Amino acid sequence: MRDEGQQRLVDELHRRRGAVRDRFDSAAVRERLAELGAQSVRSRIDEICDDGSFVETGTFVVSGRPDDEATTPGDGKIGGHGSVGGRPITIIGDDVTVKRGSTATMGTRRKKRLFAQALQRGNPFVVLGESAGARIPDILGAEGLTEMDLDRAAATRQRRIPMVSVITGQSYGGSSFAAAHSDIVVQVKGACTSITSPRLIEVATGESVTAEELGGLDVHLSKTGQVDFGASDFSEAADIVRNVLGYLPSNADRVPERLDFDxxxxxxxxxxxxxxxxxxxxxxxxxxxxxxxxxxxxxxxxxxxxxxxxxxxxxxxxxxxxxxxxxxxxxxxxxxxxxxxxxxxxxxxxxxxxxxxxxxxxxxxxxxxxxxxxxxxxxxxxxxxxxxxxxxxxxxxxxxxxxxxxxxxxxxxxxxxxxxxxxxxxxAFGFMDQKAGAQVVRGRDLGGLSATERQSVLAESGEEFDTEFDxxxxxxxxxxxxxxxxxxxxxxxxxxxxxxxxxxxxxxxxxxxxxxxxxx
Missing domain, CATH: 3.90.226.10 (2-enoyl-CoA Hydratase; Chain A, domain 1)
Structure with a gap:
């Protein structure tokens, strides 16, 4: 016979868990995502992971500020464990529907826990970054600032596990730091990666700059080299992540699996x-x-x-x-x-x-x-x-x-x-090109010669040197x-x-x- 008290508690657990995990099905959240031109982080995680493999960790985390508890499910982060190609991975992403995915104490604690579990078990760590940066006023004062952690664990990772970041939208602060720590970075077209936002730059310096000019895809692909792959949309980015992980072992203690070939x-x-x-x-x-x-x-x-x-x-x-x-x-x-x-x-x-x-x-x-x-x-x-x-x-x-x-x-x-x-x-092996070498060696012999004569001498000398480069x-x-x-x-x-x-x-x-x- 079932214990009614226990059953009530279990029913309450499922109600609470459903309220958090199913919130993206609500009209209000769908409307908010449409407003931001974004995709839910849960759907993005599911797109990267093998079907049905994702299991969330830290479902009931909320902001450490009592007045924000009711409005901060996950404290702006969603993460857990899944698999890609049948191999375990750990994954976390910013939830833009919660204070624009901004970074605060409890969300950071959740990320640290997941990263520690990935390191312990030797699983690749995947980060989906779309954060408004550090949350203010949470970190504005001495207590908030000193509670933050600038990814010391990632800084001391020593590449024991692969770390991959996907920049899915406007990424400032913590999600950009994670990308800089990563082995591979993918950025979706229209997204931005930088330490500070255009708004903060304008407040601090008076300089007016767009997100695209500051850290858009073209900037990082061709100028800074801080992004490895560009993607036209998230589906392409997810394919890249799965492809990259397919070339790598799960951790530094293994060698990649040998596949069949023709x-x-x-x-x-x-x-x-x-x-x-x-x-x-x-x-x-x-x-x-x-x-x-x-x-x-x-x-x-x-x-x-x-x-x-x-x-x-x-x-x-x-x-x-x-x-x-x-x-x-x-x-x-x-x-x-x-x-x-x-x-x-x-x-x-x-x-x-x-x-x-x-x-x-x-x-x-x-x-x-x-x-x-x-x-x-x-x-x-x-x-x-x-x-x-x-x-x-x-x-x-x-x-x-x-x-x-x-x-x-x-x-x-x-x-x-x-x-x-x-x-x-x-x-051909040599210190420099044969013709350039001929010009150095025969330089004194070229004085007073016409352009045609110089070219003839250099060509002849270059041919002589050919055998020396063999x-x-x-x-x-x-x-x-x-x-x-x-x-x-x-x-x-x-x-x-x-x-x-x-x-x-x-x-x-x-x-x-x-x-x-x-x-x-």
């Missing part, structure tokens, strides 16, 4: 046709990457930032890998300061989550000039070299055409530091492992991955790059 497509007799034999002819490296990858699929990260360098996730032989490749379509592939920042961040990400690194080279070195020097190219280039030198994951390098100057070493050309270093027969020279000196047929590039990479990845997975590694910051 063993019949390991050689490609037409791959070399994508790369012109003339050194100064440009081509799109993305076409090469797709031909090397399983099913022709790559997931490019930061495509509009640091454009001379492509960084992408892919699968080669069923293995999840990170690719860094020159892009001859932009600056002939010459690396600039933004390219260095992009490379370092990507190397740290792949190192932390045990993705082998594949380097594809066709670059004339680093950019030269006053502008790049003033933009700290020296420091950034050395930081890139340091990141490369500190990696422990398997590393494979293929030189397709140009491998000039310090750029060769920075982009995987250190023979002792990689597990396989290969060159196509078309590869790929077989480092091959003879055992400074590369092998000169390979371009058709066998994919086969070579797959064989090496099969040799290297299982052994790497069995070993314990000291990975200092896990502690490097996610932004600099």
């Amino acid at each position: 063993v019949k497509s390991l050689t490609d007799g037409t791959l070399a046709d994508l790369v012109p034999s003339r050194m100064r002819r440009a081509y799109d490296m993305r076409r090469v990457l797709r031909r090397l990858s399983d099913d022709g699929q790559i997931l490019e990260i930061q495509p509009d930032f640091g454009k001379p360098l492509i960084t992408a996730f892919a699968r080669i032989g069923g293995y999840s890998v990170g690719i860094l490749a020159s892009q001859p379509m932009v600056q002939a592939g010459a690396l600039d300061p933004d390219s260095c920042d992009k490379a370092v961040r990507f190397i740290c990400l792949c190192e932390s989550f045990n993705l082998p690194l594949i380097f594809l080279q066709d670059l004339p070195g680093f950019m030269v000039g006053k502008s790049v020097e003033h933009n700290r190219l020296l420091a950034k280039a050395i930081m890139m070299q340091q990141a490369f030198s500190l990696t422990t994951v398997p590393k494979l390098t293929v030189v397709m055409r140009k491998a000039y100057g310090f750029g060769y070493f920075a982009l995987g050309g250190v023979f002792e530091a990689v597990d396989g270093l290969y060159a196509w027969p078309s590869a 790929a077989y020279i480092p091959a003879k000196r055992m400074r590369i492992d092998e000169v390979i047929d371009p058709a066998e590039t994919r086969l070579t990479l797959v064989r090496d991955l099969e040799r290297l990845v299982p052994r790497y997975a069995e070993q314990t590694h000291d990975k200092p790059l896990m502690s490097w910051p996610t932004r600099w």
